[in-house]
Amino acid sequence: DAKTTQPNSMESNEEEPVHLPCNHSTISGTDYIHWYRQLPSQGPEYVIHGLTSNVNNRMASLAIAEDRKSSTLILHRATLRDAAVYYCILRDPYGGSQGNLIFGKGTKLSVKP
């Protein structure tokens, strides 16, 4: 399975943008890039996903490199509630376990007031 690499931790100030990087140099053509986050004491929640083009939703933006070997999750204005572990995951719908999501260790984002 294609793997992702993320920094273990990042810090941000409240109200500032945050760019969370993810490397996935072995990504295949059918892999979707998913981002989930896990707030303290909660289950993971979906943030955003994309295949080739950049994506925006109410929570975040996803910027995907042209060669798809890396991507960046962008939180436009971090709030204290955004402090969480962020997981970058590749999902192959044709892979084993019918495209199960493989969660790595993610990036722990801290937000300072």
Added chain:
Amino acid sequence: EAQVTQNPRYLITVTGKKLTVTCSQNMNHEYMSWYRQDPGLGLRQIYYSMNVEVTDKGDVPEGYKVSRKEKRNFPLILESPSPNQTSLYFCASRTGGGGANVLTFGAGSRLTVL
């Protein structure tokens, strides 16, 4: 509200005492899955189900059983719990196929086996 509901949220039990963690979803999702989360090991898949009466092993199925008799329910059964099954458990569901389908997770069930 669309959700995945797990019960119990917290449970302390003793070695060998059979227990069941229930999971129910109200979104008519075909796919359901169980994960466990342990410090330093991240989320690991235990079992998954593609639809009613179709289940398969994930990465760490030993010591667990599941069943899928109805679309909305996917209980996790520990026939003879052991201390190494002390963990935080999450149930999740999504629609059937495709790379774009996203998982909805339950709030988690924290299990302690003494």
